[in-house]
Amino acid sequence: MGFEMMAAGVAYHLCFLLLVTQVQGSNFDVKAYGAKANGMTDDSKAINSAWKDACAAKEASTVVIAKGNYMVGPLKFEGPCTAPVTVKVQGTLKAPADPKRLRDDWVAFRNVEGLTVSGGGIFDGQGAIAWSVNNCAKTGKCNSLPTNLQFTKLTNSKIEGITSLNSKLFHMNILNCNNVTFQNIVINAPKNSLNTDGIHIGRSTMVNITGATIKTGDDCVSLGDGCQQINVEKVTCGPGHGISIGSLGRYHDEQPVIGVTVRNCTLTNTENGVRIKTWPASPSGVASNVNFEDIIMNNVSNPILIDQEYCPYNNCLAKVPSRVKISDVRFEGIRGTSATQVAVKIVCSRGLPCQNVFVEDINLVYNGKEGSSTSLCANVKPQVSGKVFPATCTPSA
Ligand SMILES: *[C@@H]1O[C@H](CO)[C@@H](O)[C@H](O)[C@H]1NC(C)=O
Ligand SMILES: *[C@@H]1O[C@H](CO)[C@@H](O)[C@H](O)[C@H]1NC(C)=O
Numbered sequence: 436m437g438f439e440m441m442a443a444g445v446a447y448h449l450c451f452l453l454l455v456t457q458v459q460g461s462n463f464d465v466k467a468y469g470a471k472a473n474g475m476t477d478d479s480k481a482i483n484s485a486w487k488d489a490c491a492a493k494e495a496s497t498v499v500i501a502k503g504n505y506m507v508g509p510l511k512f513e514g515p516c517t518a519p520v521t522v523k524v525q526g527t528l529k530a531p532a533d534p535k536r537l538r539d540d541w542v543a544f545r546n547v548e549g550l551t552v553s554g555g556g557i558f559d560g561q562g563a564i565a566w567s568v569n570n571c572a573k574t575g576k577c578n579s580l581p582t583n584l585q586f587t588k589l590t591n592s593k594i595e596g597i598t599s600l601n602s603k604l605f606h607m608n609i610l611n612c613n614n615v616t617f618q619n620i621v622i623n624a625p626k627n628s629l630n631t632d633g634i635h636i637g638r639s640t641m642v643n644i645t646g647a648t649i650k651t652g653d654d655c656v657s658l659g660d661g662c663q664q665i666n667v668e669k670v671t672c673g674p675g676h677g678i679s680i681g682s683l684g685r686y687h688d689e690q691p692v693i694g695v696t697v698r699n700c701t702l703t704n705t706e707n708g709v710r711i712k713t714w715p716a717s718p719s720g721v722a723s724n725v726n727f728e729d730i731i732m733n734n735v736s737n738p739i740l741i742d743q744e745y746c747p748y749n750n751c752l753a754k755v756p757s758r759v760k761i762s763d764v765r766f767e768g769i770r771g772t773s774a775t776q777v778a779v780k781i782v783c784s785r786g787l788p789c790q791n792v793f794v795e796d797i798n799l800v801y802n803g804k805e806g807s808s809t810s811l812c813a814n815v816k817p818q819v820s821g822k823v824f825p826a827t828c829t830p831s832a
């Protein structure tokens with residue numbers, strides 16, 4: 436028995452040693468590459484070099500950004516890599532506050548299969564100066580400001596437990612990705628920060644956002660054209676502009692949006708709840724198979740909204756109907772309070788009325804001098820079931 440225990444002990448130690456050696460062998464600590472983490476020295480080079488080596492490693496590897504403050508300019512985590520790579524961010528990364536010191540994105544992950552980003556770290560965009568010089572609304576051009584975190588062409592990847600603070604423009608921009616999960620994400624910027632969308636997804640398939648707390652100055656989660664099989668769940672929004680599909684129909688050659696589920700989310704004090712917006716006078720487009728279900732609204736200004744006459748700053752031909760076709764949309768189990776009297780607004784295109792809109796189990800309360808909540812509908816005949824308040828698109832509503 437003594438011998439057995441000893442043998443087991445030796446085996447255990449051997450195992451442990453092997454494990455440790457393997458983990459160390461595949462760890463790329465940015466401090467070993469010269470990162471100072473003192474909040475002053477530019478650590479970009481060290482981090483970019485650690486990534487290059489990790490990405491070229493033959494076995495799975497980890498870039499470690501341990502606790503500390505790292506001042507960094509543009510970071511490029513670019514593949515293809517030889518094996519899966521994890522970027523474990525435990526520290527706080529800070530962008531230069533002056534937007535002129537960044538050309539495009541601040542931190543970009545690109546063209547990687549099997550990427551994991553984890554560690555509970557913080558990406559601080561230090562956006563205050565950028566917001567004060569932002570004139571996108573006037574010029575329509577926002578390209579000169581950097582996104583905090585850009586994810587392009589990632590496949591089979593997972594981004595979990597990271598925080599994005601005070602981005603200069605979008606916090607997280609997901610483009611051309613396939614099968615990527617974003618789990619337990621935190622996003623934080625003030626209500627009045629311009630164009631700081633929380634998570635924007637475009638031209639991607641199988642993106643799963645599960646668990647996020649998003650406080651920001653623009654859309655909480657927004658989906659652009661070409662999104663398919665997108666799942667958004669357990670997201671808490673507010674302040675901000677809510678969860679949005681679109682705007683669609685602004686450009687030619689937009690790809691269809693098909694298969695979106697937004698479920699089990701809570702929105703508080705946002706400008707909109709769940710919405711689909713398309714431009715008038717648009718090229719043709721498609722948004723179909725969209726489900727909004729189990730959503731709590733707390734003092735939300737436009738809790739349920741389809742707006743096919745979306746025309747901010749009046750720079751469009753508002754009289755010409757949108758040619759984006761909206762079909763198979765379900766609003767189910769949406770409850771709470773509206774900050775405006777019109778709690779449900781479904782205004783579809785005169786040229787292409789919405790088809791197969793389902794409205795089920797809605798309870799949106801408004802307490803104002805004007806009376807209780809109402810709905811407003813155009814070019815849509817939804818199928819209503821369960822208890823729906825306010826009465827939606829009935830002839831008397
Ligand atoms: C999606 O990616 C995960 C890794 O994050 C992987 O385990 C899973 O098999 C992938 N699914 C498909 C359908 O490729
Ligand atoms: C999204 O990810 C969560 C957590 O991994 C998982 O439980 C859920 O099934 C996923 N949803 C979809 C639609 O892939």
Ligand SMILES: *[C@@H]1O[C@H](CO)[C@@H](O)[C@H](O)[C@H]1NC(C)=O
Pocket residue numbers: 699700701729730731
């Ligand atoms: C989300 O799901 C959890 C667990 O089922 C539940 O406790 C919570 O009330 C749900 N929230 C919403 C907004 O539906």
Ligand SMILES: *[C@@H]1O[C@H](CO)[C@@H](O)[C@H](O)[C@H]1NC(C)=O
Pocket residue numbers: 704734736774
């Ligand atoms: C409700 O929303 C309105 C409009 O956004 C806002 O003015 C008001 O302060 C909010 N009320 C509460 C109790 O947060």
